[in-house]
Amino acid sequence: MSEADAAVLSIADLTIIRAGAPLPELERFSLQLNPGQTAIVLGETGCGKEALFRALCGASRPDERISGAIRFGSLGPALPQDRQGSGLRVAYLPCVDQGVLSPSADVLSQFVRILARRLGLPRASAREELRLALGRIEGAPPVAALRGRPGSLDPGVLAWGFLAVTLAQSPDLVLADHALSQLSPMQARNIAGAIIAAQKQLGFALLYAARGTLATTWLGGRVLVMRAGKIVEEGPAERLASSHAHAYTQMLYKSATVQSPVQKHTIRGEPILQVRGLRFAAKKSERNTADGITLDLRRGASLAIVGEPGSGRRELMRAMLGLDKPAAGRTIFDSVDIGILSRSMVSRLRRRVAFITGDDDVLDPRMTVRDTVEEPLRAHLNLSREHVAGYREAALKRVGLNSIPGERTVAMLSSFDRRRLQIARAIVSVPRLAVIEEPQRGLGPLEQSVMIDLLKDFRAQEGPAFLILTANFALARALADDAMVLKDRHVVERGSLAELVRAPQDAYTRRLIEAVVPRPEEGLSQAVLQG
Amino acid sequence: MTSAAAQLAPGAAPPLRKFARIAGFAGLGAIAVLAGASGVIARAPAGAAGIGPALRPPSFDFLFGTDLLGRDVASEILHALTVTAADAAIAATVVLAAGSLFGFLAARLPWRIGDLGLWLMGVLNAAPALLLAILFVGLSSREYAPLAAGLAAAPAAFLRAFAKARELSRSRHAEYARASGIGAMALLKRDLAYEIRDDGISTAARALAAVAITLSTLSFFGFGAVPPARDLGLMIGAARATYFDAWWTAAFPALALILFVFCARLAAGLDEGERP
Numbered sequence: 001m002s003e004a005d006a007a008v009l010s011i012a013d014l015t016i017i018r019a020g021a022p023l024p025e026l027e028r029f030s031l032q033l034n035p036g037q038t039a040i041v042l043g044e045t046g047c048g049k050e051a052l053f054r055a056l057c058g059a060s061r062p063d064e065r066i067s068g069a070i071r072f073g074s075l076g077p078a079l080p081q082d083r084q085g086s087g088l089r090v091a092y093l094p095c096v097d098q099g100v101l102s103p104s105a106d107v108l109s110q111f112v113r114i115l116a117r118r119l120g121l122p123r124a125s126a127r128e129e130l131r132l133a134l135g136r137i138e139g140a141p142p143v144a145a146l147r148g149r150p151g152s153l154d155p156g157v158l159a160w161g162f163l164a165v166t167l168a169q170s171p172d173l174v175l176a177d178h179a180l181s182q183l184s185p186m187q188a189r190n191i192a193g194a195i196i197a198a199q200k201q202l203g204f205a206l207l208y209a210a211r212g213t214l215a216t217t218w219l220g221g222r223v224l225v226m227r228a229g230k231i232v233e234e235g236p237a238e239r240l241a242s243s244h245a246h247a248y249t250q251m252l253y254k255s256a257t258v259q260s261p262v263q264k265h266t267i268r269g270e271p272i273l274q275v276r277g278l279r280f281a282a283k284k285s286e287r288n289t290a291d292g293i294t295l296d297l298r299r300g301a302s303l304a305i306v307g308e309p310g311s312g313r314r315e316l317m318r319a320m321l322g323l324d325k326p327a328a329g330r331t332i333f334d335s336v337d338i339g340i341l342s343r344s345m346v347s348r349l350r351r352r353v354a355f356i357t358g359d360d361d362v363l364d365p366r367m368t369v370r371d372t373v374e375e376p377l378r379a380h381l382n383l384s385r386e387h388v389a390g391y392r393e394a395a396l397k398r399v400g401l402n403s404i405p406g407e408r409t410v411a412m413l414s415s416f417d418r419r420r421l422q423i424a425r426a427i428v429s430v431p432r433l434a435v436i437e438e439p440q441r442g443l444g445p446l447e448q449s450v451m452i453d454l455l456k457d458f459r460a461q462e463g464p465a466f467l468i469l470t471a472n473f474a475l476a477r478a479l480a481d482d483a484m485v486l487k488d489r490h491v492v493e494r495g496s497l498a499e500l501v502r503a504p505q506d507a508y509t510r511r512l513i514e515a516v517v518p519r520p521e522e523g524l525s526q527a528v529l530q531g
Numbered sequence: 532m533t534s535a536a537a538q539l540a541p542g543a544a545p546p547l548r549k550f551a552r553i554a555g556f557a558g559l560g561a562i563a564v565l566a567g568a569s570g571v572i573a574r575a576p577a578g579a580a581g582i583g584p585a586l587r588p589p590s591f592d593f594l595f596g597t598d599l600l601g602r603d604v605a606s607e608i609l610h611a612l613t614v615t616a617a618d619a620a621i622a623a624t625v626v627l628a629a630g631s632l633f634g635f636l637a638a639r640l641p642w643r644i645g646d647l648g649l650w651l652m653g654v655l656n657a658a659p660a661l662l663l664a665i666l667f668v669g670l671s672s673r674e675y676a677p678l679a680a681g682l683a684a685a686p687a688a689f690l691r692a693f694a695k696a697r698e699l700s701r702s703r704h705a706e707y708a709r710a711s712g713i714g715a716m717a718l719l720k721r722d723l724a725y726e727i728r729d730d731g732i733s734t735a736a737r738a739l740a741a742v743a744i745t746l747s748t749l750s751f752f753g754f755g756a757v758p759p760a761r762d763l764g765l766m767i768g769a770a771r772a773t774y775f776d777a778w779w780t781a782a783f784p785a786l787a788l789i790l791f792v793f794c795a796r797l798a799a800g801l802d803e804g805e806r807p
Binding site: 321323344347348349350351352353354355357359361362363364365366367375376379380429 | 702703704705706707708709710711712713714717721725729
């Protein structure tokens, strides 16, 4: 049997042209995947991988014209819709926020329904299959953890669920569509490890669409770097990350690597945020509170609270800023004890706080770009539209959104544009404190790099103190001076960030660091990752 | 494969719905012109009897025929349409103020006052709007039938607006705005402005269709328009005695009412008010 006959997926000269588009979405794309092999299609949004995956899933848009051949298994050239006839089991592993699940229904019952349909089983049997699949994956949560609506579950738990549904189908080919994005580095690393282990056991071929280069580190295999519908180059990840790669590939890898540490800012005097013995619960009903947390954040300083989702970092921030009532302790923000203030006074005090998050829903989708940036000025200072126009335009220019029509609504913007819009909104409000939570989540490497540069510029020019909530030590290292590692609402370790990265004392801290800076034996060398 | 840019802007309507809205507004506009110019267009003044022989079927002389008193049905329909449209406009305004606006504000009231309003309106909404309207007419008088019809339709509008306002106030973007010090009043103004812009016309047109049916039914049963003013419901009700011998006396007013309601529903974009 020839190598071509053994292939589970053969794509030859696949070209996808969208009606009215000046350039093809995908141009003469060829790929062959044999059982057990991994191929990662790496590129930014719009590079062609989306069109490729749509074609592979048989979900191309009506205005897309496809030429070339896609062959599943050993059958002759076939359309994607015909792949059922090939006897090949193809499973789709989506990104957790892709909207695959209904937001209003229980996740477990949805997974069971998907599995029952895919395997042609009664639901009770499908549920048992799912339970067994979860049990076989090391590190996966029990099936009961999938109870709840998608919005109420941790993205990591959802990702484990999706993986279990995929593996329960005993696939020959897995099409993974940004399956590791939206996860914290440690979650991504654990799930990537589980995929590799399952691949060794089941022997499936894996085609992974990636925006970030970290997936190439964890999954290995062959990487196809794409840009504007064409393959720029392909090869093993280690070679592509080296200086011998194409300039575009180097740029992708360098922008995603551990950022150069933040330049030490001068601590400018008095503290902006003083937290004393703060205790908080994960839920209002819960009596189990964290240790009393004490910290100081001075004007212009930057502190990263590093921990996985569920570590209590968000609850800590909410308690600190008076968004939730703490169980004990006090917070002094800008020389005012917020515990003694009324709700309206706390709200007024929070005008000095800006939020920049990796959540695309934090901006009102109905608002225009112009209104979104102007709102803090107009609501806080009652300024007229004419008075704020100059500030608005300057802020939009700084984040590179000045070319977007001001009347465009937020709903029409991309994730990257929405994040930059959040920064523009923060710039005009000239805050004393900026709370930054995973602003790079779900973005491509170049976009992440731009976000970090914009945040650095924001800090340098407006001088707010940064409170960074993240699970990503690379982000913390790029933006923060100090760090506090949080696990299960307890402070595991704290100190200067450079010192923590250099010599972590706690195993959890070490795991968090290694999730973004792998050990040499795990794949790419640290030197390569650090560019 | 997700792309935020691919999402439709809120309020953006699919082409078919846009077309329905345009057609609905064109129809309502035509009805408004006809109603406004009824004094000029109509062959006879309102209620003028003996214009022709009694119960004359539709013909070239009398396009929609005549009724038992020899009144020209076409002229009567034009006059009745004026009454129906004017009363429906008043009732729809009541629905918007006492239902939609109140519901939107009530969702943000503190100390569970809003929840109390929700409960009360839920109870009222459980009763058929027509029976509520009859009750309100009984408590006041037939002259206040438009007010009664508006108040009877208000609970449903209140519940829709309340649910929407609660959803908005619990959204991530509202939480984000509150966290960065945007006050409750600023948020309310913002939500109200966008709601009026995106849904105001649909809500008003939907209310217009609902109250037109309620008002006509009230008049049909004799609880609505007070003679000599006659609306379409009263015309249909008056034609009950002659319907099986002279179908045109009831069928044409009924068609006019259907056309009015249909145009209002088209103007609402055939939107039931529920969102996915």
